[in-house]
Amino acid sequence: MLRIAICDDSREDRKTILDFVCGYYKKHDMDAQIDDFETAGKLLSAKDTYDIYLLDVIMPDMTGIETAKCLLKKREAPVIIFITSSLESAVDGYRVNAAGFVLKPLIQQDIEETLRRVMEQNFKLRESSISIVHNRVPMELKLSRILYFENRLHRVYIVLRNGDILSIHQKLNELQEELKPLTCFLRCHQSYIVNLNYVEALEPIGFLMINGQTVPVSRNFYKECKHVYYHFQLK
Structure with missing residues (x-):
């Protein structure tokens, strides 16, 4: 209820x-x-x-x-x-x-x-979740727990709101396609997908998150990210 x-x-x-x-x-x-x-x-x-x-x-x-x-x-x-x-x-x-x-x-x-x-x-x-394999264990991860995804050294690291970081073998492009129906997830860099629900502000170098971290926004993505972010805020 x-x-x-x-x-x-x-x-x-x-x-x-x-x-x-x-x-x-x-x-x-x-x-x-x-x-x-x-x-x-x-x-x-x-x-x-x-x-x-x-x-x-x-x-x-x-x-x-x-x-x-x-x-x-x-x-x-x-x-x-x-x-x-x-x-x-x-x-x-x-x-x-x-x-x-x-x-x-x-x-x-x-x-x-x-x-x-x-x-x-x-x-x-x-209520939405994605299926991942972490440490060889299949699990359902609620999307509301996720701050952002980072692609690094052929792995994707999922940074959660509580500070935990999960490592998975999956391509960022595949995750982007899976998350496409949810407008809160935005590809802002070749190596990052951010959850706009937990963004405090858009700064010149990237998105300032509610945990104080900054998720980079690349030059190629910046104009589109700025447009999407401010429209998301006005919804």
Whole structure:
């Protein structure tokens, strides 16, 4: 069951969001526990953690952006949707890896479309996996665990979010073809495929990852990578 938190200081907006979100999951016959909070303080003091957070950007005690920064310290890569009256907040939102934005005044179609995209990008990936052989042992590796692939010395090294590195005998081109249906995996170098879900920023030399490492972007790939990355962020 999905766990969803809504935080908005406006009682009217909070109820509207709750109704729209409940309607979306009911329409798609999906189980979801949805809790709502009137202040960021109450949300952050809750014992429970959530799969998706819908945060109002402008709140009196703490802004949605500040709340998101606190959530990033509590758990790895929280899925955050900002509710905002201005897209100017999008710049700050991307710094905390926002999954989406919904503009006020609230429209049901906008919230449902954002939820659909967020579910597809974040939770479909969590369930997807690839078959690999590591140390002669076949295994299913969840794609959501992968930061990037690196081709080195005729082997492919898979760098995971927890810091582990798996070594496999497989060509990077074959992996690229297998991952093609998932837009979050991008070939950015002759020797690298990166998971855009875990990119903090695109810098002149490459992608800065959430673990502080930099994945190189080659000169031949840079223009296309820049285009794909910024379009991915805006989805």
